[in-house]
Amino acid sequence: MPKQVDHHQRREEIARALWQVVEQRGVSHLSLREVAKEAGISHGALQHYFTSREAMLSFAMDLAYEQKSLRISRGLQELGDLPHPRDVLRLMLVEMLPLHADARAASRMSAAYVLEALHNEKIHAQARDGIAQGRLVVEQLVRQAIADGYISPDRDPVAETNLLLALTGFTTLIELDVVGPQDALTAVDQYLDRLFAGNDHGTGSEGGRSR
Amino acid sequence: MPKQVDHHQRREEIARALWQVVEQRGVSHLSLREVAKEAGISHGALQHYFTSREAMLSFAMDLAYEQKSLRISRGLQELGDLPHPRDVLRLMLVEMLPLHADARAASRMSAAYVLEALHNEKIHAQARDGIAQGRLVVEQLVRQAIADGYISPDRDPVAETNLLLALTGFTTLIELDVVGPQDALTAVDQYLDRLFAGNDHGTGSEGGRSR
Structure with a gap:
């Protein structure tokens, strides 16, 4: 149960990082790589939460x-x-x-x-x-x-x-x-x-x- | 003079290729490279007409x-x-x-x-x-x-x-x-x-x- 909460919370954090990318740099910069960078996690770690853009x-x-x-x-x-x-x-x-x-x-x-x-x-x-x-x-x-x-x-x-x-x-x-x-x-x-x-x-x- | 007309006409053709890319594949595919491909010219030739996205x-x-x-x-x-x-x-x-x-x-x-x-x-x-x-x-x-x-x-x-x-x-x-x-x-x-x-x-x- 706590693990699932963590999973959801981490997804929310990633979604917010995505907002930041869209808000500050524009949709043309929106990629898994850019979002991973903004969220401060590795590209591989990001793919654990989202398999696609x-x-x-x-x-x-x-x-x-x-x-x-x-x-x-x-x-x-x-x-x-x-x-x-x-x-x-x-x-x-x-x-x-x-x-x-x-x-x-x-x-x-x-x-x-x-x-x-x-x-x-x-x-x-x-x-x-x-x-x-x-x-x-x-x-x-x-x-x-x-x-x-x-x-x-x-x-x-x-x-x-x-x-x-x-x-x-x-x-x-x-x-x-x-x-x-x-x-x-x-x-x-x-x-x-x-x-x-x-x-x-x-x-x-x-x-x-x-x- | 005819050369300038050609230049303008080619720029229009490129702009239309850009529309095609946006229309058919979406703005996330909009790059000089994609537009050159759509216009059927080389990336280098495109840069002769437009130096930037x-x-x-x-x-x-x-x-x-x-x-x-x-x-x-x-x-x-x-x-x-x-x-x-x-x-x-x-x-x-x-x-x-x-x-x-x-x-x-x-x-x-x-x-x-x-x-x-x-x-x-x-x-x-x-x-x-x-x-x-x-x-x-x-x-x-x-x-x-x-x-x-x-x-x-x-x-x-x-x-x-x-x-x-x-x-x-x-x-x-x-x-x-x-x-x-x-x-x-x-x-x-x-x-x-x-x-x-x-x-x-x-x-x-x-x-x-x-x-």
């Missing part, structure tokens, strides 16, 4: 998703017992953007992973399933918000969900300094204000809410 | 932007003399998504390039300038559409421009088969319908337009 990348991505879910869960706890659906969606959206160090690392990992997915069926399936699962959570939130009168019933829940996910396009704009983090947040807030406008429950984050 | 990538990206601009120009011509601003924005947005082979190749190139930009100041500056220039064109369109009464004056032109650009986030969703191309277009159209709703000129692509 693919397996390593896949585990690192799972870990990134896991950590993101954890940050969202913590954020949800802070929102209290009956959070406004606008606040829940905002929390999820903002966590997907590279606005703090952990989210930026995850978003760079994710970009590297998506590029890899285009040429690797297994990673493609893993990435698709992960994002589709997240998409479903957002769609359920949107449908519930429509049913509860927070969002106008005129809105198409599928299209609205897809648009919310597409807003992760801010990632590139922020990373390239085309749009500043504050401007991105302003745009996201205006977007959410309109999504939640013209309904029974008021117009969004400030005032007008009823529970 | 960075120079090659930078040229290939310029070429991709150029071709995208050309496709948009052609699309604009088809829209006639006084195109509706909604149609112009739709054309630009759709061309940014991987909905046909050329746009997909450009978008994969672009994704590889953005990842490279995170760890290369020169490429970062080039990518930022290219996207910022495109952003400015969109902002001018949005401001003009507000001035001409196509978009409500309540809308913030900066945030609206940023949101339009952020919708390129559909790229990942389409590439990973999380959102189908048709569903992405439906969402973009609903988005544009709302952006152009509630103004002097009617509600978007169908009917209600005045010139």
